[in-house]
Amino acid sequence: MEITRRHLLVLLPAAAVGWKFVLAGTPEDAPNYKLSEHWWGMLIDIPKCIGCGSCVRACAQENDVPEGYYRTWVERYHVTDYQLERPQVASPDGGKQGFPPNEIGGKNFFVPKLCNHCADSPCTQVCPVGATFLSPDGVVLVDKTYCLGCRYCIQACPYGCRFLNPKTNTAEKCTLCYHRITKGLTTACCEVCPTGARQLADLKNPKDPIHEFLRTHTVQVLKPQMATGAKVFYDGMDGSVR
Amino acid sequence: MFKDVEHLIRLAAVMAIALVAFVVLRAAIVPHSFGQYGHYRGAAIAEIAARPIGFAGHDACEGCHSDVVDQKKQGKHVVVACEACHGALAKHADDPGSVTPAKLDTAVICARCHEADSAKPKWFPQVLTADHSGGLACDTCHQPHSPKIETQKIETKTKAEGKQ
Numbered sequence: 001m002e003i004t005r006r007h008l009l010v011l012l013p014a015a016a017v018g019w020k021f022v023l024a025g026t027p028e029d030a031p032n033y034k035l036s037e038h039w040w041g042m043l044i045d046i047p048k049c050i051g052c053g054s055c056v057r058a059c060a061q062e063n064d065v066p067e068g069y070y071r072t073w074v075e076r077y078h079v080t081d082y083q084l085e086r087p088q089v090a091s092p093d094g095g096k097q098g099f100p101p102n103e104i105g106g107k108n109f110f111v112p113k114l115c116n117h118c119a120d121s122p123c124t125q126v127c128p129v130g131a132t133f134l135s136p137d138g139v140v141l142v143d144k145t146y147c148l149g150c151r152y153c154i155q156a157c158p159y160g161c162r163f164l165n166p167k168t169n170t171a172e173k174c175t176l177c178y179h180r181i182t183k184g185l186t187t188a189c190c191e192v193c194p195t196g197a198r199q200l201a202d203l204k205n206p207k208d209p210i211h212e213f214l215r216t217h218t219v220q221v222l223k224p225q226m227a228t229g230a231k232v233f234y235d236g237m238d239g240s241v242r
Numbered sequence: 243m244f245k246d247v248e249h250l251i252r253l254a255a256v257m258a259i260a261l262v263a264f265v266v267l268r269a270a271i272v273p274h275s276f277g278q279y280g281h282y283r284g285a286a287i288a289e290i291a292a293r294p295i296g297f298a299g300h301d302a303c304e305g306c307h308s309d310v311v312d313q314k315k316q317g318k319h320v321v322v323a324c325e326a327c328h329g330a331l332a333k334h335a336d337d338p339g340s341v342t343p344a345k346l347d348t349a350v351i352c353a354r355c356h357e358a359d360s361a362k363p364k365w366f367p368q369v370l371t372a373d374h375s376g377g378l379a380c381d382t383c384h385q386p387h388s389p390k391i392e393t394q395k396i397e398t399k400t401k402a403e404g405k406q
Binding site: 009012013015033035047048049050051052053054057058061062076077078097098099101102103104105108109110130131132133134135136141143145146175178179180182183185186188191192193194195196 | 255258259261262265266276279280281282283286287289290291292293294295296297299300321322323325326329330353354355357358359360361362363366370
């Protein structure tokens with residue numbers, strides 16, 4: 001059969017539609033992991049944190065975090081008397097090597113920090129190319145191959161949890177060890193935490209002890225006034241923590 | 243009715259070709275998984291999940307080092323994961339023959355957790371390491387996997403070291 005111009009007009013769109021189906025292929029196959037069955041968060045139990053920095057070291061090892069940058073870090077707070085508005089905060093090398101000896105009065109405690117994996121995050125909203133997003137199981141991720149390195153998201157994060165990787169020039173942040181939790185392991189930071197001050201929480205799993213904990217403790221999220229839907233819950237957090 | 247209807251047909255043809263070109267180009271350029279779950283590339287999720295792990299997890303050590311695990315159960319370090327002290331060892335767990343864990347410096351690793359600090363919770367056992375150890379390595383007196391010491395044992399140990 002000879003293809004006339006008229007035939008071509010019909011054939012081309014048909015081919016385009018067909019090509020889309022060819023490209024679509026099979027959807028992502030993660031054997032026993034269903035995106036819709038999880039909603040991840042974390043619990044930080046401040047009275048249990050000893051500031052050893054194991055989490056910071058483990059995170060850097062597990063995720064190849066460049067020297068001098070932190071996906072998680074530990075802050076040491078020193079609050080005198082009623083000065084809640086003026087805490088003195090130290091975090092030498094992100095707390096990676098622990099903290100220098102310190103015996104002083106006042107109120108002192110450690111606060112581990114990481115991405116809050118907000119359900120309504122400002123960082124994902126400002127991305128101009130759809131390179132950062134909240135996954136269906138509640139983890140804020142960065143698509144390295146799509147990121148332009150424009151730094152909007154770094155500015156948008158109210159918690160200072162993002163940085164630009166100097167090697168790849170793309171935005172980087174805590175993935176909640178997505179490559180581990182999807183295989184049934186806990187995050188590297190929770191794996192090495194010696195006191196259980198950090199605990200991975202699956203808010204969609206009814207058997208997770210997080211539910212009992214949230215019912216029976218006074219918990220708080222960082223900067224609740226930002227209404228970001230943060231999913232990292234802090235137990236026993238002082239009012240001076242920013 | 244229309245005298246020059248041919249003009250309209252040509253115009254329609256040009257627009258139809260432009261439309262086809264757009265649809266074809268879009269199909270070729272936009273990754274197929276874009277929009278699968280939202281305004282992003284759905285395949286990125288699987289790519290991020292495919293990263294290899296570095297920390298094998300506590301269960302992985304138990305099979306081969308059950309002696310150490312049992313020893314650890316005797317003391318309060320039962321709550322401390324092997325890799326909190328020994329570092330990421332997934333490679334060693336996969337192939338213990340070719341990847342040997344590095345020796346640890348107890349002066350550094352024990353101090354990170356046990357160095358006295360008023361920000362540490364009161365229930366946590368703390369020492370001023372410089373005063374407490376007298377310059378000796380922590381594992382001269384403490385067995386790292388079960389650190390509690392019966393007084394008798396150190397007396398003999400310290401005598402052997404030539405200290406009081």
